[in-house]
Each structure stands twice: as structure tokens, then as C-alpha cells.
Amino acid sequence: MVIDINLSTLQRLKRPEAPSIPQPSLARLPQYHHYLVDLADKGISRISCSVIGAYLGLIPVQVRKDLQYTGIIGKPKTGYSVAELIQAIETFLGWNNINEAFLVGVGNLGTALLGHERFSKFGLRIVAAFDTDSTKIGQWIHEKAVLPLEQLADLAQRMSIHLGIITCPAEAAQAVADEMVKGGIQAIWNFAPVKLRVPDHIIVHNEDLYSTLASLSWKLARRFRVPVQEKEAV
Amino acid sequence: MVIDINLSTLQRLKRPEAPSIPQPSLARLPQYHHYLVDLADKGISRISCSVIGAYLGLIPVQVRKDLQYTGIIGKPKTGYSVAELIQAIETFLGWNNINEAFLVGVGNLGTALLGHERFSKFGLRIVAAFDTDSTKIGQWIHEKAVLPLEQLADLAQRMSIHLGIITCPAEAAQAVADEMVKGGIQAIWNFAPVKLRVPDHIIVHNEDLYSTLASLSWKLARRFRVPVQEKEAV
DNA sequence: GTAGACTCGGTATATGGTTATCGATATAAA
DNA sequence: TTTATATCGATAACCATATACCGAGTCTAC
Incomplete structure (x- = not known):
């Protein structure tokens, strides 16, 4: 039976022009975007990775790396322009073209x-x-x-x-x-x-x-179950 | 400003009793479950990782590793008992206790x-x-x-x-x-x-x-945009 | 004007998950 | 009974992502 081999091989072959951005980073961009729009509404015009990270529970380095994928350029000490950042994310994600x-x-x-x-x-x-x-x-x-x-x-x-x-x-x-x-x-x-x-x-x-439900129920079960070992030896 | 440092530190400290199963594996378990229930309905009683993998587009090894987290034990050549496997997944995920x-x-x-x-x-x-x-x-x-x-x-x-x-x-x-x-x-x-x-x-x-929307629109934008370089040099 | 602090960008390391490999075992066919 | 083959389980290599580190730049305060 070679079906499985073909399948996995195909999957890999499909990826040469693969994402130039890690999937997790891609998933975080909308969160940054949401926060940035809030900031813009409040009239804040500049922002640093540290603050964004503190808000979202991420470390500054990770935020910075994610944002770099959008091509944005920040300035030391001041951080990024909120407006530019929003624009960069929207353009990067293709949110400008409906x-x-x-x-x-x-x-x-x-x-x-x-x-x-x-x-x-x-x-x-x-x-x-x-x-x-x-x-x-x-x-x-x-x-x-x-x-x-x-x-x-x-x-x-x-x-x-x-x-x-x-x-x-x-x-x-x-x-x-x-x-x-x-x-x-x-x-x-x-x-x-x-x-x-x-x-x-x-x-x-x-x-x-x-x-999601699986994650939740596993974690809940784990919390309320008496802590036993997960695996029984043979 | 140390808020960020505290935050990330906290996150790490929170995790000592962290998941003993990778998040992605956890997310795949319901998919296996779904497929297995279908099999059971069809009266199939034994199944191998290769077949499950072929159906879901995963390689057999990965399926096997995921299933191992539930504590199930298979037999060489025959594979796993469908009924036991369903039971193992449901127990592991806590789906038995409402x-x-x-x-x-x-x-x-x-x-x-x-x-x-x-x-x-x-x-x-x-x-x-x-x-x-x-x-x-x-x-x-x-x-x-x-x-x-x-x-x-x-x-x-x-x-x-x-x-x-x-x-x-x-x-x-x-x-x-x-x-x-x-x-x-x-x-x-x-x-x-x-x-x-x-x-x-x-x-x-x-x-x-x-x-999800971000992933989708990024991929669509990428597909329909002329292939230009993503990052401009400074 | 200068010292100090903060933040960016790039490179290096560590971690976690995925994939490959190998030996052992059970079934089926000869 | 023997041989071939499919499959499991375990260990090891590999890859992607996350984290740490370091040098450079710029703003603020004195």
C-alpha cells in the first residue's frame, strides 16, 4: 500500500513556494492589527514591540520578528508608527483588496x-x-x-x-x-x-x-482528575 | 519598563505542569475520532495508522505518535481495535464526563x-x-x-x-x-x-x-499578486 | 553637548514537533 | 512449518519556530 507515501510526498512537493512567513506569525498579525487600531482610535501614533507584547502576552522579540515579515521598519527608541504599521499589516494580508x-x-x-x-x-x-x-x-x-x-x-x-x-x-x-x-x-x-x-x-x-473543544475538555479533565500518570506501562 | 519581562516569565513559570501532549496532536485527535466512528458504523473493527493517515493526509508515523498519547496499544500487522481506539480517545479527552x-x-x-x-x-x-x-x-x-x-x-x-x-x-x-x-x-x-x-x-x-481569515486572504493575495519580493531592502 | 536608557535589526542558540529509520512481532500465504 | 509482509514501538535525525544575545541608533534629561 503506497497511498500514504504518495500523499505525504505530494504534500511536501506542494511546498517549494511555501509560506515565507510561519503560520503562527500569520495568525498573530490580526491580533496586532486589532490592538493597533484601538491605539489609533485613542490618538496614539507611535508604539514599541514591548508594549504590544505586554498587551498580548508575548515577548518583545517575537512581536518584532512577526512585524518584520510585513516589511515595516521601525526606529530605535521610538518604535513604529502606528498608522504605518496598520497599513503594512493590511497590505501584507491583502486586506486592501476585497x-x-x-x-x-x-x-x-x-x-x-x-x-x-x-x-x-x-x-x-x-x-x-x-x-x-x-x-x-x-x-x-x-x-x-x-x-x-x-x-x-x-x-x-x-x-x-x-x-x-x-x-x-x-x-x-x-x-x-x-x-x-x-x-x-x-x-x-x-x-x-x-x-x-x-x-x-x-x-x-x-x-x-x-x-478547540478537545483542548478545552482535555485541560479541564486534567485539572479535575486526580493527577495520575497518563500512560500505563505494558 | 519591566511589565513585558514579568509577563513572559510568568508564562513560562505557568507551564511546568504543561501539556504532556503537543497542542497540534491534541487538535488532531478529534479528527481521528470522527473517522473512527465512521468506521465503527460501517462495522470495521480494526484499523492501521497507514489507512487513517491516508484518509486525513498525514503520514503513518505521525498518526501513530498521536495515538500513543492516548495510551492505546496496537498489535503489529493488525493495527488497532477501532472500538478500543475510540474509547481511548474519548477517555483521554475527557469526553466521557460531561x-x-x-x-x-x-x-x-x-x-x-x-x-x-x-x-x-x-x-x-x-x-x-x-x-x-x-x-x-x-x-x-x-x-x-x-x-x-x-x-x-x-x-x-x-x-x-x-x-x-x-x-x-x-x-x-x-x-x-x-x-x-x-x-x-x-x-x-x-x-x-x-x-x-x-x-x-x-x-x-x-x-x-x-x-483564519488572515491566512486565507494572505494566501489568496499571494496567489493573484504578481510574484514580487516580499521585503524591500532598506 | 554628553550620558544614559530604550528599542530596533541581525545573528545565534534552544526548544518542540515532525519525519525517518530500525528491530520486533503477528498474520497470512506457500 | 516456513517465509514474506505489514504493522507497531522506540530511538534518532531533522526542521520550524521561539527565544536569547549583541551591536547600533536615537531620543531624553541633565
Whole structure:
């Protein structure tokens, strides 16, 4: 059986033009951004890594390294310009160019995302929603039309939509992903707890609530359980 | 200014009894679990790391290492017992003992979580919801009562609730967290895009949509931008 | 104007997680 | 019964990320 070998090999081969920024740093940038916007609102114009780090519980060096990826240049003693920093992060993350997205699955979660106006500040605009439930189709939710899933592929192609958001039940997720791929969608933000099978060039990010839940319950169990050894000897 | 030094030092001091399992492994366990339950439903009773890995896009060694943390023991050639493996993961993650939780913020997202029946399979039961909006208080959403936030601390204490879920707007999140701490809650699952300030012994997990969004938009921007160098020389 | 303190940027080291390798063992086929 | 093969468990090498260190620059206070 060589399937596994092929798979892992593929994964590695896919990465030559791999991220020039570590994934964890990428994930921290929005946090810096959020804090910086707050500062800007307060009229503060310069900031140092130490202060940012103190606020977020990170050491100054790490903050500095993360920020360096955005290409920003600071000045000794004074630190960075807040405005420049915000700009640098937004540019780096591509938040200046809006990504238009389709969302599939207008349940509670889907509705929540559709109504999240703040996304537009972070380069995301959900332009339409899709569902298979005929009672939902035709409705308008948060000013977005709910269309039948069958139209997704065609519309995505014609409107050059690059991003798809999956908030449908797990059972339907793979079929939805297939439709998205057919419509030329490049990246999928997947909220369904399923491993999607898509071509290699498609970017998939899973928002896996169960992972978080696992961490939490493990830590809680650990805290309230009498401290026993985790592994039994054979 | 020594705040930062103290902070980072604290973080390290907090960790002596740190996770005996890497965070990424912990996050993968639910995925294995999900797949295994599917297998069990199909009547398959034994499984090898290679097959699990092939399904999830991981190499067999990694799967094996992850599973070892749960204390499971496999047999050469045959692999693991599916049933034992499921049991081992559930026990390890503490999914057998139900965690009762309070949820604060009955917006779309909060409602979505309240309605998510599957959580109960993963050791989570949301027993009540809270809000400050008087039009929501008194309602029942998915068979859970919506109570005024003021009652949270008292009820949490009397019912020995250990877990709090924050799905309210960012502005209110810190105040809610404070209430939770006052009520003796040990762990917080935070969906608000805010860095919460809580005592050291409180476990906080942020479900940060913006981090994911940042990754996605960076990768999309990178794909569609002409490949230029990321950093300008000084 | 000078001394001192703070902060940046670059390089080096340490840590933690992932991947590779090897020997042992159980099953299945000859 | 013997041989071949798939798989596990353990140890070791490797890689990515996080942390520490050091020199250089600039602002503040005296």
C-alpha cells in the first residue's frame, strides 16, 4: 500500500513556494492589527514591540520578528508608527483588496457570518448565499440573496469569485466543495467537521470547533482528575 | 519598563505542569475520532495508522505518535481495535464526563451553538444562556433558558459550572469574562475577537476567526499578486 | 553637548514537533 | 512449518519556530 507515501510526498512537493512567513506569525498579525487600531482610535501614533507584547502576552522579540515579515521598519527608541504599521499589516494580508465570497448553508452559523458586517474591514465580502432548502431559497438574509445551490458553479465562474465558505451540515460539505471547485473557486473556508477532498491547488482552511473543544475538555479533565500518570506501562 | 519581562516569565513559570501532549496532536485527535466512528458504523473493527493517515493526509508515523498519547496499544500487522481506539480517545479527552457550560451572548452565533446537539457527544452540554438584552431574556432557545447576565456568577457557583462560552460582541466580552471568573468558572471558550484579561489559572481558548481569515486572504493575495519580493531592502 | 536608557535589526542558540529509520512481532500465504 | 509482509514501538535525525544575545541608533534629561 503506497497511498500514504504518495500523499505525504505530494504534500511536501506542494511546498517549494511555501509560506515565507510561519503560520503562527500569520495568525498573530490580526491580533496586532486589532490592538493597533484601538491605539489609533485613542490618538496614539507611535508604539514599541514591548508594549504590544505586554498587551498580548508575548515577548518583545517575537512581536518584532512577526512585524518584520510585513516589511515595516521601525526606529530605535521610538518604535513604529502606528498608522504605518496598520497599513503594512493590511497590505501584507491583502486586506486592501476585497475578496468576494459565496457562502453555502444558511443555518444559524451561516446567518451569523452573513450578518457579520465587520468582515468587510478585513477584506471579505460575502456577496451571496446558497442552500438546498427550498423554504430558504429566495429569501434575503442580511441583504444577501439566498440562491439554489445549483447556480453556484455558474455564478462563481461568471463573477470570478475566488472564495467559498461552507457552513452546511457535514454530510453535504463534500458535495458543496465539489461544486465550488467546479465553479473555479480557489480557496475554501470550511466550518463543517469533515476532511474535504479537493485538488491540490485549492486552499482549504478548516475552522474546527472540535479541535478547540478537545483542548478545552482535555485541560479541564486534567485539572479535575486526580493527577495520575497518563500512560500505563505494558 | 519591566511589565513585558514579568509577563513572559510568568508564562513560562505557568507551564511546568504543561501539556504532556503537543497542542497540534491534541487538535488532531478529534479528527481521528470522527473517522473512527465512521468506521465503527460501517462495522470495521480494526484499523492501521497507514489507512487513517491516508484518509486525513498525514503520514503513518505521525498518526501513530498521536495515538500513543492516548495510551492505546496496537498489535503489529493488525493495527488497532477501532472500538478500543475510540474509547481511548474519548477517555483521554475527557469526553466521557460531561462538562456543563454557560453561554453568554444570544446572537446568531450563540444561537447556532445552543442548537448544536452534537456537542453532547463530545462532552459538552450548554445548560443555560445569558444576555443583557431584555427582549431576549426570558425566551427559550433550543430548550435553553435565556437569563439575565447578572445571575450568571451566582448560578455558576451554585451549579458548579466550570466552562463559559462567550459569543457576545467584543465590547462586552471582558465584562462577561469578569463575571465568569467571579462565578468560579475555570475555562473560557471565547469567540469574541478580544484578548481577555483573566487570572493565570483560568484556561482561555480563543476561537479567532480573524486568524483564519488572515491566512486565507494572505494566501489568496499571494496567489493573484504578481510574484514580487516580499521585503524591500532598506 | 554628553550620558544614559530604550528599542530596533541581525545573528545565534534552544526548544518542540515532525519525519525517518530500525528491530520486533503477528498474520497470512506457500 | 516456513517465509514474506505489514504493522507497531522506540530511538534518532531533522526542521520550524521561539527565544536569547549583541551591536547600533536615537531620543531624553541633565
